[in-house]
Amino acid sequence: MATPKLLLDLNGTEDMETILKLRLLHVWVSDDLEKPCCSLWTDAKGTLIQAIAPSYLAAHFGVVLQLVCVYLVAKFHLQRPQTMWRPCSQTLNLVLSQETISDNVTMLSPGFCANSFEFAAYDSLCSLPHSANQLIDVVGRVVFVAGLSCSVTSVRAIIRRKLVIQNERHVRLNITICGDVARSLDGEELAYLGRSGSVVLGVCGLQINGVTTDAIFLTSTPATRFVLEPSCDLANTLRSASLGGNVTIQYYPPWFSTSFEEHLFQADSTKKIQELIHLCNPSMVDATHYHCLAQILSAQSSRPWFYLGCAFC
Known part of the structure; x- marks a missing residue:
């Protein structure tokens, strides 16, 4: 090292x-x-x-x-x-x-390995900090809904809609809905659901099995996330199932050579939720470069803090 x-x-x-x-x-x-x-x-x-x-x-x-x-x-x-x-x-x-650092990488990636810091990045509604309840860390409301946008790759055009979700401690998460889901969802309706307390479950790069929900597939380039419809009962169902060890989650490798949809429900490996929460295995992740959303929970310094302004001002 x-x-x-x-x-x-x-x-x-x-x-x-x-x-x-x-x-x-x-x-x-x-x-x-x-x-x-x-x-x-x-x-x-x-x-x-x-x-x-x-x-x-x-x-x-x-x-x-x-x-x-x-x-x-x-x-x-x-x-x-x-x-x-x-x-x-x-x-x-x-x-x-x-x-993108390789000529043959042209697709929107379905996701990358999710580790414990992904789940710990946002505050849980539950009081148990070291349990499977961490899976509902990203529970919040939609506070901003953008209009539709389109990004063009060498293979196809991808329709996107950006959302900003805020948890109970006002920590914000930026996500992007892609494809037909983005096109079909109404921005005003999403904003209304957010104000009324929509439940949002953020899970990176995973497909949830073992619990029945009407999940909406989300992606946050390249992480994948699911939004549960606005019902706390659904979140509680998933939480109860995870505590019972009956819910499994499937890891998707970070890069695919074929289309996005073909690999949506093909798992490279399957882990129990309890295993994933404490998982940090470098061998599962390709050495390709990423940008991803993460949060460091300890950033202390003994020196005075700098006051930075806008880099473009």
Whole structure:
């Protein structure tokens, strides 16, 4: 294993597979839901960092990340924050998105390996922190519904609709509905369901078996998620089934050579929910680069926090 290094010891092009220890000082989140801001994070001297990492290395409880590649190292002028930015203490939201680095990768990926930090990223409605109840961590309301958009690949056009979901502690999750589901869902109806307390279950890269629900298939490039229809009973059914050990979840490998739909219900392996919650097996994940949504739960620093502003202001 490589020796931990500060970012300033790297030049951005070498030291691949370096274990990079960061002093995480501050995170800024945009209040403008139509333009959600990628989190800004720095080293101890205020250097802005963005990174690409495999999903199982994307986040860790603490301040040590293993980065496959540092693709942007740039000095950032410190300034007072703009009014549209607010600081988020205690946690770090690491926002990454899929990076195509191979000529034969042209599809929207169905998902990548979900690990414990994916489930722990949002607060559970339950009081038991170390149980299968963690599976309903991402329970919240739809607070923003965007219009339809279209992204074109070399194979086909993909219809998308962005949603923002907020949990009971006002932590927001950005997801994207794709395909016919995005086209058929009404934005006003979704917003109404959100205001009335829709139950949202966020599960990355998994197909749920063993419980009957009218689940809507979601994707958040490249993670897959399911929305349960607005009924707490459905969430409780899934929770009860998971506690009883009767629900299994299927892991999908991160890249497929054929179409998105063909592999939707083909499992590479099947795990019990209790096994997945504590799973962090690097061998299950391809070494391809990702951007994914993760959250570091501990980002303490003894140094004063920097006040960063908008990178484009």
